[in-house]
Amino acid sequence: MKTLITFLITLLGFAGLAEAQSENDPLFVVLTSDDAETQMMAMVLATQSLNKDVPVRVLLCSDAGDLALKDSESPSFAPVDRSPKQLLMGLMNKGVQVDVCGIYLPNRDYTETDLMDGIGTAAPPEVAEFMKQEGVRYFTF
Template sequence: MQQQGTDLHILLCDAAGDLAVDGYASAEAINTPPSNPAGQVKPEGVLSMLMSNGTSVDVCAIYLPSSDLGEDNLREEVGVAAPGPMAEMMRDPSIPVYNF
């Protein structure tokens, strides 16, 4: 989607928030399509690539309070979502929302 010009905003919730922690390393890689010479990449690598191309990333507002982490543990440029503005964005019919 990003390669086709879509501005992306990613909200990481629950265990996916771990991807936003500076220094986090996944145990397993993702198999990529045969047409991708990279072969395998880790989820945090995909997130880094997306962020380097302009994707904004936030962790869910309850991610940090539910962990032993603080904002200073997050990767540079990762924010903490504010519930009100996030709800507005997700309810906006002109903004498609996908979840995985």
């Protein structure tokens, strides 16, 4: 009996979490992988989420920050014959905030002038404020 009560309390707790999570809560996509296929999947899922009216924000860290550079290229993938960089630019054109990690530029031979227009440098205190908002969902690649 005690096990059944514990199970029901746990089940109710998960049901409460599901109710608290809204389908339109922001999606925070943090991309660190330098693998082009992984980058593509992250951008595809971010785009699909945005197309379903889910607010999306993207943070590019580590080698994935190279996607933000004006002179970088990324390969195209079937079946859409598009690249992760093209999808990233599409997200930006739809108003998605895209930043590189605050430590990306200072630890490479790049400056903000090397970034594509519209891409910023994340300020850790501001990102922390965003992350602590209720309902923010995380997608990390």
